Amino acid sequence: MHLSDLPPRPGKKAPSIELRRFAGGATHAEQLDHLRIAHLTDLHFGRVTPLAVQRAAIDLANAQEADLVVITGDFVCHSQMFLDQLVAELSRLRAPALGVLGNHDYWSGADEVAAALRRANVEVLRNAWTERLIRGQRVQIVGLDDAYTGHADRRQALKGLRTDVASIGLSHIAEEADALWDRGVPLVFAGHTHAGQVTLARLHELALGRLVGHKYVHGLYGSRAPNGEPAGPEGAVYVGAGIGAAVMPIRLGERGRRELAVFELGAEARVEDEHHGEQPAHAGRKPSPELTEKRRAAVHKKMWKREVREAKRSLR
Numbered sequence: 001m002h003l004s005d006l007p008p009r010p011g012k013k014a015p016s017i018e019l020r021r022f023a024g025g026a027t028h029a030e031q032l033d034h035l036r037i038a039h040l041t042d043l044h045f046g047r048v049t050p051l052a053v054q055r056a057a058i059d060l061a062n063a064q065e066a067d068l069v070v071i072t073g074d075f076v077c078h079s080q081m082f083l084d085q086l087v088a089e090l091s092r093l094r095a096p097a098l099g100v101l102g103n104h105d106y107w108s109g110a111d112e113v114a115a116a117l118r119r120a121n122v123e124v125l126r127n128a129w130t131e132r133l134i135r136g137q138r139v140q141i142v143g144l145d146d147a148y149t150g151h152a153d154r155r156q157a158l159k160g161l162r163t164d165v166a167s168i169g170l171s172h173i174a175e176e177a178d179a180l181w182d183r184g185v186p187l188v189f190a191g192h193t194h195a196g197q198v199t200l201a202r203l204h205e206l207a208l209g210r211l212v213g214h215k216y217v218h219g220l221y222g223s224r225a226p227n228g229e230p231a232g233p234e235g236a237v238y239v240g241a242g243i244g245a246a247v248m249p250i251r252l253g254e255r256g257r258r259e260l261a262v263f264e265l266g267a268e269a270r271v272e273d274e275h276h277g278e279q280p281a282h283a284g285r286k287p288s289p290e291l292t293e294k295r296r297a298a299v300h301k302k303m304w305k306r307e308v309r310e311a312k313r314s315l316r
């Protein structure tokens with residue numbers, strides 16, 4: 001038994017997870033009638049995040065009676081040791097669930113994480129799209145594989161996507177959204193940043209925006225207005241603050257709290273009900289091809305180390 005398997009101590013408060021609500025954009029308002037999307041990201045099943053936290057996230061998602069649950073990567077932390085927990089918890093989702101992988105999933109074993117997700121009835125989109133029919137409404141869901149480790153292939157993911165059918169995008173890395181907007185995907189869900197986890201004094205914007213070079217740090221960016229009016233891009237991206245952590249479970253500051261975001265596509269936008277509106281993007285800095293190559297190589301190195309470890313174990 002691991003520490004994270006233990007039930008919460010008697011009298012200990014249940015983990016708190018923020019519920020943040022948003023309306024969909026103008027394109028979806030024309031195409032859909034009240035389609036509710038619940039967005040979770042960075043669950044990070046592993047040693048760092050107590051299981052009670054992921055359990056609370058799944059309970060909160062179920063309570064929203066969403067039409068779809070989308071999960072944008074980093075299902076695990078650093079290993080495959082917690083895949084059984086992942087399967088047990090994600091199997092409890094009542095709405096159809098779809099997801100894309102993140103860098104931690106690649107570092108821990110992308111194929112094994114994807115197989116576990118399929119066991120939990122979560123459809124994994126690896127540079128692919130799929131169509132769901134929900135209460136007579138068709139929606140296409142495009143899923144990009146992890147861009148951080150160099151596995152995103154937009155051309156492959158978008159092949160054959162119809163522009164006359166409603167669509168949403170999923171990508172662990174939010175900066176991929178711009179290219180999806182250009183191909184008629186007006187709303188993209190993303191994760192990876194954990195909103196910086198510590199957002200006091202806007203520390204997260206300094207650290208992730210200026211130092212790391214993220215254009216999108218946490219929350220809503222882009223535009224949901226018709227044709228991006230007046231001067232915005234023709235699309236929006238939502239970067240979730242996530243549920244778990246890979247290094248330190250600490251979360252300080254309102255924006256840094258664990259969250260579930262709920263988007264009502266096709267519903268009338270009531271700005272007063274929303275947690276916040278579209279924010280200006282940071283300048284951003286694209287990773288160089290060399291850096292992406294280095295990150296891709298790191299995945300292979302970790303895979304090789306895992307295989308050596310397993311081979312040694314089987315010889316014992």
Ligand SMILES: [Fe+2]
Nearest residue numbers: 042074192246
């Ligand atoms: Fe993460």
